[in-house]
Amino acid sequence: MRRLPFPAPPTTRRVVAAWPAAVAGTIALSLAGEGAAHAAPPAPPLSSLPTAPLKVLPVLTALTGTVTYTVQPGDTVWGIARANGLDVASVQAANGLGPDSVIRPGQVLVLGGAPAAPAAPAPAPAAVTHEVQPGDTISAIASANGVSLDAVLSANGLTRASIIYPGDVLQIPSGAPAAASAAVAAVTAPGLDAEQSDNARLIIRIGRELGVSDHGIRIALGTAMQESWLRNLDWGDRDSLGLFQQRPSMGWGTPEQIRDPDRATRVFYGGPSDPNGFTTRGLLDIPGWEQMAYADAAQAVQISAYPDRYAQWEQPATTWLAVLG
Structure with missing residues (x-):
């Protein structure tokens, strides 16, 4: 057999990217909003409110009778409720929030009408099985199904010393093991x-x-x-x-x-x-x-x-x- 020379491995460079200013600003605003949500003061009496008209917050959307609002950087539940003429407690109740709940930019709050319906639970994945064929190995079966060898062994009560035979039916796990396998492969x-x-x-x-x-x-x-x-x-x-x-x-x-x-x-x-x-x-x-x-x-x-x-x-x-x- 001819033995081939091995070239020097390429230099590995590590690139560290700086945070864009816009992202940094959003993070700062988000943190400011979170702190305000944790330490929101009680609502002042109406007599103490300024006489100038309240700011009208943007991004209000009516969908099938439900008015929603997309949280912006720096928002608090109290500020959103007061700016839209609502009671803080009703906004919290409509969105399943408590006094110490934190809201974040991009989150959608229900402000009026019927509360948003909870998301339907994801259907359980269908059971996947494999009937062992002549020449099959557990590792090859795991690789073909995008899961780790250990995941298949665990799902079938096997060890690395176990022997499989043609006609055996193996349970093939799905979901997290496949994602973990993909992460490992990277x-x-x-x-x-x-x-x-x-x-x-x-x-x-x-x-x-x-x-x-x-x-x-x-x-x-x-x-x-x-x-x-x-x-x-x-x-x-x-x-x-x-x-x-x-x-x-x-x-x-x-x-x-x-x-x-x-x-x-x-x-x-x-x-x-x-x-x-x-x-x-x-x-x-x-x-x-x-x-x-x-x-x-x-x-x-x-x-x-x-x-x-x-x-x-x-x-x-x-x-x-x-x-x-």
Whole structure:
């Protein structure tokens, strides 16, 4: 397998944006309004009110018999009620507010007519299930449904050591787990772009699923970085392909199989669940690999012409695992 040079990672720059003046002013006004709402004085007697006409507040809207008002920066419930000839208590009651309630700019208050109807509760999401097919894995099922592996395990009372069989029906959780999964997917590790981070995350996930130690996962991450820059390449030295630059001519699989990052990673790890069986030798198949030096263990799998180059990735791989794993 040809070992390709790795370019220096791009410089990461952090850009800190200043708050626009308009936004800062709105925040200041909002805070002033909030403080006033918390410490609103009692309404003065009518005799003490100024003789000048009261300010008419804008943004009043009539909708199906209900008059509403959109709160502006600096507003208080008392000020809105008095400016529109209303009783403070009635405005509070119509909007479910208490004496200490805080109103904020953009909030819509009901000032007259029928109170706004409460929003209808969101319908409960329909239950999603998956019938296990031959070749399915829990991690692949979770990924296909946009949820985390742990969410699927928890929903079905399973552990990472559990075995699923064709015909089993798994409950697929929805909602928050999918959002959390999307948030996790957006994380990138130092020195890696989004594509590289996604591939690193896949290597880590499969390693966890197979019960590989952190040392083994770090070896896999560094090997993939040295071989392909953590990219699923469709080219390489001679017939080398994919994340680990495995060669069809050496029995690692067909070109399509080697270009499947999930399968290629499992073949690199090897062990009892190796898709190649005994055709190739993965990391877990090497006696004493846990006691080997980092580069020696990677070289035992890859048989590279440049065995010392793996060592440079041990520390970066430790960081990537800490951030993404």
